[in-house]
Amino acid sequence: MTRKIAWIWLFLMFGMVIFGAFLTPYDPMVSHGGAQPPNSDHFLGTDGLGRDVFSRLLAGASRTLGFSAFSTLIALFLGGFLGMVAPLIGKWGDNTLVLVMNTLLTFPPLILALVLLTLFGRGDVSLIVAVGLGQVGMTAHIIRGATRIILAEEYITSARALGANRLHIIIVHIRRGIMPTFGAQLGIVFGYCLFNSAALNFLGLGVGIGVPEWGAMLAEGRAVFSNAPHVAIFTGLLLMSVVMCVNQLADAD
Numbered sequence: 468m469t470r471k472i473a474w475i476w477l478f479l480m481f482g483m484v485i486f487g488a489f490l491t492p493y494d495p496m497v498s499h500g501g502a503q504p505p506n507s508d509h510f511l512g513t514d515g516l517g518r519d520v521f522s523r524l525l526a527g528a529s530r531t532l533g534f535s536a537f538s539t540l541i542a543l544f545l546g547g548f549l550g551m552v553a554p555l556i557g558k559w560g561d562n563t564l565v566l567v568m569n570t571l572l573t574f575p576p577l578i579l580a581l582v583l584l585t586l587f588g589r590g591d592v593s594l595i596v597a598v599g600l601g602q603v604g605m606t607a608h609i610i611r612g613a614t615r616i617i618l619a620e621e622y623i624t625s626a627r628a629l630g631a632n633r634l635h636i637i638i639v640h641i642r643r644g645i646m647p648t649f650g651a652q653l654g655i656v657f658g659y660c661l662f663n664s665a666a667l668n669f670l671g672l673g674v675g676i677g678v679p680e681w682g683a684m685l686a687e688g689r690a691v692f693s694n695a696p697h698v699a700i701f702t703g704l705l706l707m708s709v710v711m712c713v714n715q716l717a718d719a720d
Contacts, residue, residue, distance in 0.1 A: 550610025654717025
């Protein structure tokens with residue numbers, strides 16, 4: 468997959484997030500009979516309840532991709548902050564933050580998200596926060612490693628000798644130095660957030676029953692896979708394509 472194709476596909480996905488709900492050829496909640504395979508009336512067929520799959524994918528993009536993007540921002544902001552600050556606040560401070568990171572890494576991200584959802588309660592905001600916090604530990608460790616490498620460079624020693632304080636080093640030197648790592652981590656974190664968010668919705672812990680969302684659609688497709696495999700197949704391919712495009716662009720940068 469070339470970068471050009473990846474950009475075009477992600478641009479289309481971004482359009483689905485913004486305009487998908489207005490472009491649906493059918494009401495995503497209205498039944499058109501039983502499950503139908505792809506045909507001239509229903510481009511991607513209908514699900515087990517007769518609802519148009521294409522319309523539901525368009526309508527669900529804002530939740531699936533939008534929520535994953537917000538979760539990614541939470542993970543990158545908190546993880547990036549912890550990772551950059553830890554090596555600069557002394558041995559005890561660094562060890563304390565590493566302990567926090569290791570504690571977060573003790574739990575698999577999906578399990579941690581499940582625990583947080585249990586504490587926060589079910590809801591859109593709870594889902595976003597739970598999925599995002601599940602990626603903070605990994606992000607913080609990677610950014611911390613990149614920060615330590617930058618701090619060992621001679622130009623950092625020169626900047627300190629010239630009187631640069633910690634804030635200046637973070638904003639001017641570390642921020643610039645970690646951008647390639649940050650860009651690659653963005654693709655990885657977004658992929659995890661997308662799959663974990665979809666998994667939680669697949670388990671019924673996210674959106675309400677019947678609400679268009681790709682993870683929930685996978686669960687619905689599983690129930691009718693023997694009669695209507697196209698529901699799960701098209702939804703799964705769409706999820707996979709987004710992750711592949713994001714990782715392609717992140718690796719290229």
